[in-house]
Amino acid sequence: MTDADDKLADYWAWCAQNGVVSKKLLLHRSVQGLMPQFSLCLNEPVRAGAVVATVPYLVTLNAQTIRGDMKPAAVPPVRAMCAFLARRRRMDVVTARALWLACCLACYRRLLLQGHALGNAPLFSRRLMPELPSPFTSAHIQAYPALAAALPEGVNDGAAEESFLSPLRRQVEGQLRATHAALRFYQRRRSPHLSQQLVPSFDELRMAYRTVLHRSLLLPVDCVPSSPGDLADLFSERPDLDLLPTLVPLVDVIRSSAAARGSTEAAGRDACGGRDDGTAANCALHTCTHADFLSSGSRRRVVFETEPLSSRCVVVCATRDLKEGEELLLDYGSA
Helix, strand or coil: CCCCCHHHHHHHHHHHHCCCEECCEEEEEEEECCEEEEEEEECCCECCCCEEEEEEHHHCECCCCCCHHHCCCCCCCHHHHHHHHHHHHCCCHHHHHHHHHHHHHHHHHHHHHCCCCCCCHHHHCCCCCCCCCCCCCCCCHHHCHHHHCCCCCCCCCHHHHHHHHHHHHHHHHHHHHHHHHHHHHHHHHHCCCCCHHHCCCHHHHHHHHHHHHHHCEEEEHHHCCCCCCCHHHHHHHCCCCCEEEEECCCHHHCEEHHHHHHHHHHHCCCCCCCCCCCCCCCEEEEEEECCEECCCCCCCEECCCCCCCCCEEEEEEECCCECCCCECEECHHHC
16 A cells, blocks of 8 residues: 555554555545545556455444444433434434544544544544535535435436535434434533543534444444445345444545546546546455365365454455556445
8 A cells, every 4th residue: 555645654554553454555645625535546457357455344433343442431322312213213323323423433533632542543633534514515515425315316417416405404404413412411421530521512522423324334343244236235135134334444435426527527637647437437346254274175264264254355346447546546435
C-alpha cells in the first residue's frame, strides 16, 4: 500500500499492523466545491476476480466490534441505546445502530482533541475524516450512499430532490436530537463521575453522523460469509439478515459509482486524473471466513478461530480486468 500524500503514512502503517492486506494502491484527496473527495486507485494492474483488499472483521467499527475498552465511556451500551431510539417507531434498528456508531466516532474525536492516546487514532485524523457539508442538497446527496439509495426512482432534477430532502432533513435532525439527549442523560444519571467534557456537542455528533452516512457499509451481524457470491447476492437471498452500519478501514474510502459519476460530470474529467474508463462499479464486496490448508497433501481446509469472529474478513474483489491508475468503485446501492 502506498499513498499520494505522505501525511497519511500513519494510516497506512496502522492498516499494515492490523492485518489489512491489499494490492498496491494510491489514495488521492481533492475538494469539489465544499465536498472533500477521496479516490482509491490501483498502482498496479489487476485481473478480473483477483482480491484487491482484505480487512479482518475485528478491526472494523460497528455495534458488534466496538466492545470492552474500545467503547467510549460516555456512550451507553448499544442495546439499551438502540432500544430507546427505536421505541415508538421513531426509527428502525439499523438507523439506531448508525447513530450509536456516530456517538462512538464523536467521542473518539473528543478524546483525541483532549490529548488522550488511542490505538486506532490514525483512523480519525482530519485528513482522512474531514468535516463534511450537509447531505440534504442536490449537490451533495450522491456522496452519501445511505441517503442516495432512499431517493425515489426517477427523481433526478434539483427541484424534485429538494422537495424530497427537506422533510428528510427534519427527520434526521429529530433523530440526532434524541440521540444527543440520550448521551446527556447517560452522563448525568448513569455515569455522573464522567466529565461533561467527554460528551460530544450536538454539532460534533451531527458531523460524526455525516461521516457514518458518507462512509459506512452495511455488513451482516457476525460477518456472515457471502462467498462464493458477493454481499449483494447474500442480501437478495436472505433479506431477513440483521445488518450493521460499519466503517471498514481502507474499504470505506472507495467511492460509490453514483458519487464518481456526479463528480466526473461536474469536473469534466476522471477523478484519478488518468484514463476515463467510465464510472460503473468495477469491484464487489464479499464477506468470508479465512481458512488454511490442513495439509498440502489432502488440501483439506480447517478454520482456526482463536476468538469469536477472528477468522471473518471483508474482501474487495475486482469484477473485471483493471489497469494501473484506475479508480476502485463500488455499487453501494446493491448492498
